[in-house]
Amino acid sequence: MIAMRRRSVPVGEIVFRALCLGAVVVPLVALVALLVAVIAEGVGRLDADFVMRFPSRIASAAGILPALAGSIALVLLTMLIAVPVAVGSALYLEEYGNRGRFAGVIEVNITNLAGVPSVIYGLLGLEIFVRFLALRQSLIAGALTLSLLVMPVIITASRESIRTVPNALREAALGMGATRWSMVRGVVLPMAAPGMITGSILALSRAFGESAPLIIVGAATFITFLPNGVMSSYSTLPIQIFNWVSRPHEAFQTNAAAGIVVLLAAVLCLNAVAVLVRHRLQRRRN
Amino acid sequence: LASVLLVACGGRGEPAAPAQQGSGSGAATPAVLGAEIRMDGSSTLLPLSEAVAEEFQKQRPSRVTVRASGTGGGFQKFCSGEIDIAGASRPIRPAELKACADKGVAFIEVAAAYDALSVVVNPQNSWVDFLTVAELKRMWEPDAQKRVTKWSQVRSSWPDEEIRLFGAGVDSGTYDYFTKAVVGTEHASRGDYTSSEDDNVLVQGVTTDKLALGFFGYSYFAENAGKLRVVPIDDGIAENGPGPVSPSAATVLAGTYQPLARPLFVYVSVASLARPEVKALVGFYVANAARLSKEVGFIPLAAKTSAAVQARFAGGKTGTLFADGSAVGVKLDDALRLAEAGQTAGSGSGAPSVK
Amino acid sequence: MEHDAPSLSRVQRPLAEVVIEALLRLAAMVSVVTTAAIVLTLGLESAAFFSEVAPADFLFDTEWTPLFAQQHFGIWPLVCGTLLTSFIAMMVAVPFGLLAAIQMSEFSSPRVRFWLKPSVEVLAGVPTVVYGYVALIFVTPVLQQVMPSIGAFNALAPGLVMGLMIMPTVASLSEDAIRAVPVSLREASLGLGVGRVSTIVRVVLPSAFSGIAASVILGTSRAVGETMIVAIAAGQQPRLTLDPTVPIATMTAFIVQVSMGDTPQGTLEYKSIYVVGAALFVMTFVMNWVSYKLSRRYRRLT
Amino acid sequence: MQRRHTDSAFEAELSELCERLVLMAERAAVMVETSVSALVARDTVQARQTLALDARVNRDELELDEMCLLLLAKRQPMASDLRLIAVVLKLVTDIERIADLAKNVAERVLDLNAEPPVREMEDVAQMCALVLEIYRESIAAFATLDVVKARTVIERDDEIDAAYHTLFRSMLLQMVSDTATVERGIHVQSVVKYLERIGDHATNLAEHVIFVAEGLDVRHRGLASQEGGSDGQ
Amino acid sequence: MQRRHTDSAFEAELSELCERLVLMAERAAVMVETSVSALVARDTVQARQTLALDARVNRDELELDEMCLLLLAKRQPMASDLRLIAVVLKLVTDIERIADLAKNVAERVLDLNAEPPVREMEDVAQMCALVLEIYRESIAAFATLDVVKARTVIERDDEIDAAYHTLFRSMLLQMVSDTATVERGIHVQSVVKYLERIGDHATNLAEHVIFVAEGLDVRHRGLASQEGGSDGQ
Amino acid sequence: MESEQEQEAGALGMASGSVLRGLPTGADGTSIEALGLNAYYGQKQVLREVSMKIRGGCVTAVIGPSGCGKSTFIRCLNRMHELGAGARVTGRVALDGQDIYAPTVDPALLRRRVGMVFQEPNPFPTMNIRDNVLSGLAMTGRLAAGQADEIVERSLRAAALWEEVRDKLKEPGLGLSGGQQQRLCIARALAVEPDVLLMDEPCSALDPIATARIEELIHTLAGKFTIVIVTHNMQQAARVSHDTAFFLGGALVELAPTNRLFTSPRDSRTEDYITGKFG
Amino acid sequence: MESEQEQEAGALGMASGSVLRGLPTGADGTSIEALGLNAYYGQKQVLREVSMKIRGGCVTAVIGPSGCGKSTFIRCLNRMHELGAGARVTGRVALDGQDIYAPTVDPALLRRRVGMVFQEPNPFPTMNIRDNVLSGLAMTGRLAAGQADEIVERSLRAAALWEEVRDKLKEPGLGLSGGQQQRLCIARALAVEPDVLLMDEPCSALDPIATARIEELIHTLAGKFTIVIVTHNMQQAARVSHDTAFFLGGALVELAPTNRLFTSPRDSRTEDYITGKFG
């Protein structure tokens, strides 16, 4: 009979597990530290005035109203453009496109677009929208640029979501004599919607925090008004923060921190909503 | 949906206060504001332009955007009619003049304030007492690239340590002016330094680095005076004051801080002036430039000069005083005097005259 | 037997079907058009660039000063800066990401994982301008305490922060790959009397290798393409160095730097940001493609 | 068998199988009854009727066999179901044999009726009644899978044997005493023998009932228990 | 059955089943042989040997039944496999019955041996040889699933019947002529009857061989074809 | 082959009232006839010259080893096959004599007459029980306003599910047990009033209890509909069908009355398959 | 119960040389005895007071409806159960008399003696055939230098796979067919020289041919190892095992010699289950 006695305490295992735990805890602690630091720095500036005021050369009088309004307008416009196109695109690729070699090309194409650095979209927007289409540094030019940027995100999420719709359901619908579109509308869309919404919210959150391409397509740094149309100039919250960060005056760094608190609150809320939607989706699927 | 979420989330940190009237009073009635007034150009001038825009806003709600693409970038847009007002930290160049003329853009040149390009080092830098223009040139000229990398190469008594340079971005008028004044050729400098349109990069860079040396507008120095040490400059010309001179209102107005003192301008499109809100804004600009200059760290024009400028604007005098481009060391007063004498360039040479 | 069977024939496909399909196809074309537009813009401007600058200079010169009097067009300083920050970032992201992935997939209960994964993913959702701010305002001063010689702008701080930002990408994708390794493989290994750590290291990780590799490459691609952090905190000075303590410029930072001054179209500066963009695009494209292939492989494998 | 099969079709099929077997058994019983009553009454018509009934029982045999095969193919029966079907496969042979024996009786009747009566047949009728009672008992035991009843049947086989021997002896004495009765006597002895065989088949039926109900094979019981110990290679 | 079962264990089990059945059948054949040879030789010891052999056949019956049940439970047999197993279930009963009949013969031998010889038994031995030949033929047909051989067996049953009738008659005549021989004559007649029954069982075996091999149930053939049309409710 | 089927079905000795034989047949149901049917996936031929007649109102089971083309065959009967990439069909399939592959035939209309039930129960997860039943009509825009309730009840009753769900019609279909879900799917298919019901291994995802229920349901549906059922469980085929077709390598090997096929197949390949001689 | 098992196994009338009875048994193999075994997932108890003796050198099949705790039971026998979140065990399991839940027992060492084969064939995808066989030894650092080839051949022979793979030992294990993969997994388990082999539905993912091969293999392994096999195919249990245990609701209902259990179970719940009375 072979002994089953333990010979030694597995030190290696303990160390390994500690390392793994550390790998999760340390970044989360860093995140929390970061949040705390930023909040500590910025919370003093954070009041209703800060949100309701226009920018000012005097740090303590400055506010983020036009930037916030610009961000919201820009992001809404972006969603308005990107979501229908992306969802339509995902539907076409999954439900209509013949799954041949061409589909493979599109697949790689979209995967690649999702990984193209945002500055490249900025360059594209600058050349195409700002210059070629002469939209100048308008809200719509920014929104179109961001749309292209977030579209792959929504397309990928939507396609993944559509793919989780079992083929059997499609066949069930077609098998009862439904046409393709009535099948898509009746079966695929309702099932894939939560995934699409999750993807859209994540895209929204990304667009909300994006700044590099907007710098390139010319968001304004100092603006005294709220956007009043798609051709309006605009600023956004990240741009405003960037602008403040770039000022050598300490008081503006504080403003930047306060702006960051607002930005983070918004972005984290969006993430949380996305997580919740995803969770409900998973629970419904079980 | 998204917007509701957004507002709800954004509002979570804030008490839901009624919209208080801050400095942006009247912002809630955008319908009466008219078209946008677009200001762009010099980043040096940005603090002043922002201040003007902000104060003007208090008087008359309007839709003003201020960008800072740099003087060169500003002129590019100005001459293609994209913007109404271009800030500049140097006079318009002949090439830009021609571009404006080609597009039929007539303008009025308004001197706004003086600036003193300040050369700064870290407060811990104990060795730099002053710099001569020749030394600056040795540091910054194109040939210095990759060669002049040690303090000791500038002046042999200085330490044999790396020299880290920070300077304005190449789109800026500041850069143009500095290169012309120091190197002698506009837009000619070494390339291996930290060049940024972002002044904070420069301030931060010098603030935190003992081996650093940088140059930028006086206002940025003034705002961070505690963290920087400004270096007196000796231009070697006796009439500009003997020995090294530090930048200050006095030295600039006295004309002794040479060659790095310079006037700042705004250029206003004549076509845009037809719009009352633009006219009002520029009027406000001219009227308040002196007061606000001081506030944001510029050196206001002398009262006499200021009056001349206002008169020029009121008279709708188009064209530039500096048809041959920026002239280092030329004093604004001289230029205005010459202009008074009818020797203005620009209205005659390029720009179509406006009655 | 012929009871009145309903006819099976229909004259024409319903119009709505046709219209909808056409609309959807149009939407699907957008992404193709986007790629084409990117390639075209970058390509055309780059071609214009190379009509003025010899490609050899671009590839073999070691200095990048296109905006200055002594123009040099060697891309390497920018590439070097990019790779340096990316390398630093990956030095943070890979170990942390991988170990975190193991922690989440192997050592956490489903409930804990349910909270842990989104929390870690939040790190990737923080806007990059915030990270830039953090790198500049918080991290660099801390680093200066440790290494007094480090510059106010350097590759290290943004690299580290970028690592924090990319870590969830690596963690999340690796975790997917690790979790895609069937439980039965772990059980098979444990059932042979193999310990847990050995099982993870010798069975689970090798099985998830292509997925993990895909995540690392994708993370690298992110790092290479990341803009704001380096634009804010790395300084903006292209130089061919591997020293993480001095200011450097990355490809992305260069583009932003030039763009902040509104660069006149048609000038060499304008073209130079496109040529840098093109180089960036090629680099990230290759990485994305490899990552895609690898991730496909692990999906097929499991 | 309190609980029912989840598959109600299977349940129905199994009970149909049992019912069909009971029906077939009853048909055979009727044949026995008719044949002996024909013997007693010297009724040739009744004897022929008995002969005619055999075809129906034969068809029952074929059909029941087919049903069993189908059930085995369809249902993968296990345990008691399996035992039941296997037993039905065997019982149809027994019952068919009973019907055959009844047919044989009827044939003897025809032979006997061609001659003058050899003796009173009351006692044969009595034996037949006994056999039928026991046989029907065994059918009932099968229909309800009643083990107690089945054991009674098995025990009562001795009564049949006793009756058989009595009758066989009495007939033998008559034949020895009167040569003229030998041929007819042999016929009567055959009939009695047939009845005895029917009793044996009834016992088989009962043994199988116990097997279905309890999974206990009680055939050759004495032998199995005798040899169990000695022959375990 | 050219192709073999994928599951070689199943293949082996099926062939073991067949072999065991053939072995059992042969044991029964030996019993028949021994019992008749005891009859001819008036050999009480041999008769008792026959009786003893029966226990082994009985155990064969139980074991083969159990094997069939296990195969049905384990293998979900279909088509020819299913038919084979069902048929084996039935055949063991036939074979056990053959053994029983041999036992009965042996019992008669014991009875006869207690009395003086009644007649020469050569003709009975001849009939037995015929029955055994046919029976063994049917076993061979089963072992090789030889349908042609099986049909021969079925046809040759008439030969047995003819021999039976001849012997029965001759014995009857003797009994009628000599009352003293009645009791012993009846014993001999029983033996002859038993041999005839063995022949019937051999026919059964052959019919079942055809069913296994061809899936064709040839029992009661005449009847089935007569009634098929008329009785389709 | 056809004649053999019908002849045997009548000529078997057993009384037709027997439970064991007792699957009702509706002799006038819709018949389907395949004639020289070939099906392909790209270059790969998966059905070879299949010709067989499916008797109207009967249950026909299709058996055969994995990959022999069973699913493909029944998917050819309502033109679901052609939905796959590169899928192609040649030959004729006649539904009551009408060629379903004629160019004028709209597959959607065809599929309303030839319904389908799949391996996994697949109620639409976003719909409640009632909406699931009505989904076929709703998606084809044929749901008349007042009839909904009646259709729901009728279909659920036909699928032997009404009693179990009558009080929870508004609950999601996924809340039901697997077997109930499958019956819901059958109800859904019945709601569009098809003539033919194709079932592709409808019980293979179900436990024995649910399987028994579905088989019972097939018993009650037989006669009202023509049913074709694919199954790899031979016993199931033996239990539920009148006729059984055995496929091998894409070809039809034997089509015969079920009771005959499983006890006495004619073709040695059928014999080999059902007795487990695959090797 | 134990006594009944052994008594019946010996006392049955049939010759022990019969193929039908002919599973070899190794009477001196490692026996396992569970005593009052309870297993839990969090609050949920999934095994209730299971006490049963698994005879050494015999094949014991475990049957029962889905979710009755079959898998849990055999996973308690090599302490794989406790790997699940919230999983807990009380009671005793003795391996040749030694309590495997004693605190001093190292589960890893235990599992080397009690090997396991799973439902899905799961060769390590990153290893070739040879490395798969050696993986157990290699990963526990017990692979002596010169022995590798011999161990590979011995294990593969024991798993009846040697002839099929001897020429492609360097090819990946995933390249084999499903049935070969499962035999590879068995070879892998055998390479660490266990005394007991636990198999959790080892054929449920395989086709009938592969299943037949594995069953054959179990026949040849029986006697050399103590084997416990979970299966939901009653026929399979009847085919491969000496003893069969029937579980219901986490409790052991009946443990009996296989041949008896399927033809004449003693417990009416067993009877009901194997005759299909679930409702």
Ligand SMILES: Nc1ncnc2c1ncn2[C@@H]1O[C@H](COP(=O)(O)OP(=O)(O)OP(=O)(O)O)[C@@H](O)[C@H]1O
């Ligand atoms: N989408 C497809 N593309 C290519 N070949 C396919 C496709 N679907 C099925 N096949 C092939 O067609 C053949 C027949 O497939 P089919 O699904 O009809 O078989 P089946 O008899 O239903 O098998 P199973 O019992 O496994 O369901 C198989 O060889 C299969 O590999």
Ligand SMILES: Nc1ncnc2c1ncn2[C@@H]1O[C@H](COP(=O)(O)OP(=O)(O)OP(=O)(O)O)[C@@H](O)[C@H]1O
């Ligand atoms: N990880 C788990 N967490 C909670 N409960 C579980 C877990 N695994 C199994 N169970 C529950 O434990 C009970 C027994 O499960 P087990 O897997 O042992 O059943 P089984 O008899 O093997 O069933 P099957 O035939 O489906 O494999 C089931 O009710 C199951 O729901």
Ligand SMILES: [Mg+2]
């Ligand atoms: Mg199929």
Ligand SMILES: [Mg+2]
């Ligand atoms: Mg299990």
Ligand SMILES: O=P([O-])([O-])[O-]
């Ligand atoms: O931005 P500048 O003022 O330096 O042109």
